[in-house]
Amino acid sequence: MKLPPLSAIKAFEATARHLSFSRAAEELFVTHAAVSHQIKNLEEWFGTKLFVREGRGIRLSRSGELLYRKVSPALFDIADACRTVKMLVNKESLTVGCIPSIANRWLVPNLNTFTSFRPDLDVKIVYATVDDTLEDNELDVLITTGQAKGHHIVSRWLFSRANKPVCSKAFLQSHDPLNTPQQLLTAPLIHDENRKGWQEWFEAAGVPWKATDSWPLYQDFNLLATAVIAGHGIALCPVEVFRLEIERGDLIILSDISTKNDMGYYASYRENTSDVAIHFVEWFAQFVAEH
Structure with missing residues (x-):
């Protein structure tokens, strides 16, 4: 593809959108002279004027109007594609290990209450066992019986185990x-x-x-x-x-007599975990307390 310098195209699009060299320079964080230089190089590349001076301002020439109608949507499409790829690459993730009894009854049926506020979040729910620990697994949150074992672990009460x-x-x-x-x-x-x-x-x-x-x-x-x-x-x-x-x-x-009264189910995370893991545990603990 035979293309003009893309930096010049970018300067042209901003200038054409604002119809101002100064405002284009402010948007691109360059000087007025730098934008003028880019436009001059682009006009030399095409062999025609792209802007026409009109009083103290400027307007697009016929060639400039044609170029702007094609270039502006294309640059926005490129920017949108780059944002999408960057979001996928840098997408926040959350991996939650949860024992089946809590996962099937409380977590999975109500997870959309949390994810609806974070559609950008990559959430993974996996089964955990009572023997799992945060130290032995690549988990951000562990929901199981008892407080998670290990150093620098924070555990939040969810349910009584009575x-x-x-x-x-x-x-x-x-x-x-x-x-x-x-x-x-x-x-x-x-x-x-x-x-x-x-x-x-x-x-x-x-x-x-x-x-x-x-x-x-x-x-x-x-x-x-x-x-x-x-x-x-x-x-x-x-x-x-x-x-x-x-x-x-x-x-x-059938009876008010109970066992395991001093035991409970907890959601646990590491002290140095991400904010999203902490927010998840706070949401889940509040949700089960209110429902």
């Missing part, structure tokens, strides 16, 4: 009364990963209980939740995390 026995409305209607811990002894008790949770709960209730292998174990907490909502039995669930299911009537709390 567990209570729950079941579905249909299950309750089709079984004998389940008003006391003793009445739960013969009911189908479903378990999360192991049977230790129910052992702790019956101890807190002051009722002897011997674990049996007659009811299934669900390794994934979301599988356990699906099973209890479907009416397969009674499960120990953190009632704060299942707040919405309880409010809708999908789950019914």
